[in-house]
Amino acid sequence: MRIGILLSGRGSNFLAIADSIRQGRLAGAEIAVVISNLADAQGITAARERGLNGVVIEGRGRKRAEHDAEILECLRQHGVELVCLAGYMRLLSPGFIHAYPDRILNIHPSLLPAFPGLEAQQQAFDYGVKVAGCTVHFVDEHLDHGVIILQKTVPVLDSDDAHALAKRILEQEHIAYSEAIARVISGRYQISGRHYLLRDEAAEKS
Ligand code: GRF
Numbered sequence: 001m002r003i004g005i006l007l008s009g010r011g012s013n014f015l016a017i018a019d020s021i022r023q024g025r026l027a028g029a030e031i032a033v034v035i036s037n038l039a040d041a042q043g044i045t046a047a048r049e050r051g052l053n054g055v056v057i058e059g060r061g062r063k064r065a066e067h068d069a070e071i072l073e074c075l076r077q078h079g080v081e082l083v084c085l086a087g088y089m090r091l092l093s094p095g096f097i098h099a100y101p102d103r104i105l106n107i108h109p110s111l112l113p114a115f116p117g118l119e120a121q122q123q124a125f126d127y128g129v130k131v132a133g134c135t136v137h138f139v140d141e142h143l144d145h146g147v148i149i150l151q152k153t154v155p156v157l158d159s160d161d162a163h164a165l166a167k168r169i170l171e172q173e174h175i176a177y178s179e180a181i182a183r184v185i186s187g188r189y190q191i192s193g194r195h196y197l198l199r200d201e202a203a204e205k206s
Contacts, residue, residue: 001185002032004080006071008089011043013107016174017084017181018050026178028185033078035071037090053078059090068096075100082184084177085139094141102147102191104139105184107177109169111135111151116144121166130156132165134173136180138191147196149180 005014014034020026034047037059047054055074059067067090075083085092085106097104110120112135115127124132133153140146152172156165183189188199 001029002079002081003029003181004032004075004078004083005034005043005047005086006083006088007034007036007041007043007086008038009041009043009087011041011046011086012170013086013173013177014043014084015046017086017178018047018052020178020181026182026185029181032080033074035074037067037088043087064091064093065095068093072096072099082181084181086177091143092139097139097141102138105149105177105180106137106139106144106146107173107180108135108137108144109166109173111153112137112144112148121169122162125156125160125162125165132156132169134169134176136176138196147191147194149183149196150176152176 005017007014018031021029021031031052033053033055034044035055035057036044037057039056039058044054044056057067057070057074081103083100083104085104092104108116108120110124111131111133115123121132131153133151135148135151137148138146152175154168154172190197190199
């Protein structure tokens with residue numbers, strides 16, 4: 001499975017995925033290209049340092065559809081089959097989403113549907129929740145909305161501030177994203193409405 005990563009920033013989720021592949025924990029996966037919409041994204045520098053294809057496709061001041069078309073072209077050139085958003089800070093156009101049906105994943109640092117959008121960890125902290133976490137989901141046309149593949153929870157401690165909470169969530173993000181990719185690559189699932197359901201192969205054969 002050839003993976004295309006889209007990012008805009010630090011790239012720690014991308015690096016966690018790259019580490020999983022390198023350590024043989026994501027059999028059958030390879031990162032074909034890493035694309036950033038920002039030239040100074042740390043993640044793109046990290047990609048190039050690892051010898052991966054790092055491509056900057058600037059989005060500033062451009063129409064979304066036109067920018068997305070260029071990204072799609074780049075993904076196709078690299079034979080990408082699965083797109084992973086890893087801190088990609090632009091909304092995707094419907095044309096992009098339709099080009100990769102159920103083949104675009106995103107990670108969000110909250111237990112969706114709570115706290116979509118920006119600064120989810122701060123939102124959760126400010127709300128006073130006792131349990132927080134992260135969500136890996138398929139991307140659809142609505143913000144942080146598509147079918148959920150998996151979620152991981154963390155406790156919110158009395159001693160926390162939003163920064164400490166975000167750090168605890170991020171540790172789980174790094175585990176969750178690779179797990180979700182492995183599940184998608186395995187193909188052993190079905191989507192029924194909003195439900196992502198694991199298929200039990202043994203049960204199917206009997
Ligand atoms: C992560 O918290 C992720 O959940 C959100 O954006 C952040 C990206 O962090 N979508 P990084 O660039 O992967 O370190």
